[in-house]
Amino acid sequence: MVKKPAPSTTRRSEKSRRAIYDAALALVAEVGYPRTTIEGIAARAGVGKQTIYRWWSSKADVLLEAFLDLSARTAGDTGEEPHAIPDTGDLAADIKAVLRATVDQLKDPRFEIPSRALAAEGVVNEQVGREYMTTLMEPAIRLYVDRLRAAQDAGQLRADIDPRIALEFFIAPLAQRWLQYTGPITYAYTDTLVDYALGGLAPRTPDVPSGTPERGPVGP
Amino acid sequence: MVKKPAPSTTRRSEKSRRAIYDAALALVAEVGYPRTTIEGIAARAGVGKQTIYRWWSSKADVLLEAFLDLSARTAGDTGEEPHAIPDTGDLAADIKAVLRATVDQLKDPRFEIPSRALAAEGVVNEQVGREYMTTLMEPAIRLYVDRLRAAQDAGQLRADIDPRIALEFFIAPLAQRWLQYTGPITYAYTDTLVDYALGGLAPRTPDVPSGTPERGPVGP
Numbered sequence: 001m002v003k004k005p006a007p008s009t010t011r012r013s014e015k016s017r018r019a020i021y022d023a024a025l026a027l028v029a030e031v032g033y034p035r036t037t038i039e040g041i042a043a044r045a046g047v048g049k050q051t052i053y054r055w056w057s058s059k060a061d062v063l064l065e066a067f068l069d070l071s072a073r074t075a076g077d078t079g080e081e082p083h084a085i086p087d088t089g090d091l092a093a094d095i096k097a098v099l100r101a102t103v104d105q106l107k108d109p110r111f112e113i114p115s116r117a118l119a120a121e122g123v124v125n126e127q128v129g130r131e132y133m134t135t136l137m138e139p140a141i142r143l144y145v146d147r148l149r150a151a152q153d154a155g156q157l158r159a160d161i162d163p164r165i166a167l168e169f170f171i172a173p174l175a176q177r178w179l180q181y182t183g184p185i186t187y188a189y190t191d192t193l194v195d196y197a198l199g200g201l202a203p204r205t206p207d208v209p210s211g212t213p214e215r216g217p218v219g220p
Numbered sequence: 221m222v223k224k225p226a227p228s229t230t231r232r233s234e235k236s237r238r239a240i241y242d243a244a245l246a247l248v249a250e251v252g253y254p255r256t257t258i259e260g261i262a263a264r265a266g267v268g269k270q271t272i273y274r275w276w277s278s279k280a281d282v283l284l285e286a287f288l289d290l291s292a293r294t295a296g297d298t299g300e301e302p303h304a305i306p307d308t309g310d311l312a313a314d315i316k317a318v319l320r321a322t323v324d325q326l327k328d329p330r331f332e333i334p335s336r337a338l339a340a341e342g343v344v345n346e347q348v349g350r351e352y353m354t355t356l357m358e359p360a361i362r363l364y365v366d367r368l369r370a371a372q373d374a375g376q377l378r379a380d381i382d383p384r385i386a387l388e389f390f391i392a393p394l395a396q397r398w399l400q401y402t403g404p405i406t407y408a409y410t411d412t413l414v415d416y417a418l419g420g421l422a423p424r425t426p427d428v429p430s431g432t433p434e435r436g437p438v439g440p
Contacts, residue, residue: 032254032344034252091422116343116344117344119343119399119400120340120341120343120344121340122399122400122401123336123339123340123343123399123400124252124336124337124340126401129400129401130401132400133400133401133402137400137402141402155423156422156423157421157422157423158419158420158421158422158423159423161416161421162412164403165393165403165409165412165413165416166416166421168392168393168396168402168403168413169389169393169416169417169421171396172388172392172393172395172396172402173385173388173389173392175392175396175400176388176391176392176395176396179339179342179343179349179399180339180342180343180349180352180353180357180395181342181346181349181350181353182353182357182361182388182392183384183385183388189385192382192385193385193388196381196385196386196389196417197389197416197417197420197421198420198421198422199378199420199422200378200417200418200419200420200421200422200424201377201378201381201386201389201417201418201420202311202376202377202378202418202419202420203375203376203377203378203379204420204424
């Protein structure tokens with residue numbers, strides 16, 4: 001059996017690609033998106049500018065790919081399978097597990113610092129914001145939609161709920177605490193979000209009858 | 221009856237203050253937070269740098285006050301009373317009304333453009349982010365906490381819920397759609413958030429009995 005060795009050009013390409021990703025993430029973390037340039041990334045990665053232009057058409061493309069690669073790597077480290085949400089049959093437990101892995105990722109400095117730089121640019125630059133959404137967030141959102149649809153089939157989620165909106169109760173409060181410092185980010189917090197969202201904030205069996213008619217004939 | 225006229229220095233001060241707010245908001249919208257300077261604000265407002273330093277100690281201070289003033293003005297325009305959430309006895313209706321006013325404010329260009337610039341800086345600059353939170357968001361958050369506590373007293377919100385977390389279901393999904401383009405911002409959307417959050421995502425009376433014992437003695 002003949003095992004074909006990787007040609008040295010492929011090895012060199014892979015090494016360059018990794019160096020370019022690392023340089024792009026380091027630069028955007030240090031100087032922000034507007035001051036990150038293809039020239040700066042090339043110099044830091046020790047490659048020619050043309051090497052970058054051969055593979056990518058813009059700095060936004062380089063950065064988004066570097067982030068996709070980073071997300072896969074940091075998610076992998078935390079033990080999370082990045083391409084699916086587990087389905088053990090217990091919706092609450094499955095979502096809690098995924099959110100705990102997200103908490104770990106948000107607090108990982110390798111992820112946090114460059115991600116903040118890109119997210120900040122997205123807030124003021126709609127094109128970058130929409131590409132960040134489509135490339136980095138939409139795949140994760142689709143995993144939630146799939147898991148919530150399975151929960152609807154299993155009778156664990158109300159059939160009249162739109163999963164695309166429901167999933168926001170799991171990801172948006174955490175994102176806001178991360179982006180806007182509205183509160184601490186802990187496992188206890190994300191567990192609570194899941195319990196509140198599934199169970200609802202209103203009482204299931206009201207302690208107090210609502211409406212005046214039930215107060216009886218004698219008014220105040 | 222003697223009505224004391226406002227001294228001309230007060231009128232001049234008020235005019236300068238307004239010019240400084242307007243200049244600060246316009247500049248941060250145009251060039252972003254990092255490139256906004258006290259010198260630039262002073263030049264645009266037509267006042268001396270010392271006039272600004274007499275009232276504020278830093279550009280962050282000027283901007284946060286300009287935003288507080290802006291929030292009060294844009295909230296006032298939409299008919300929303302910025303210092304309270306209505307309590308008509310109908311929690312869902314009251315929160316929906318407030319969120320509709322927030323939708324209007326987020327789409328108001330006077331508010332949106334400078335607010336995005338400041339929010340973006342907050343994502344990468346923790347000090348600015350925390351000041352934005354404390355100065356601009358915390359007062360609104362306290363209004364939600366107060367309204368949700370009243371709802372707990374009225375039996376419309378579960379007594380075991382922490383209002384400080386529960387309110388995030390109302391404000392965080394909307395904030396994420398605004399900051400990260402995760403979806404359109406409409407009244408129908410915010411109304412749905414309120415219904416989902418209060419009612420819960422899980423069925424109140426499950427259609428399908430959970431667990432195998434209830435399936436009866438004959439297995440598949």
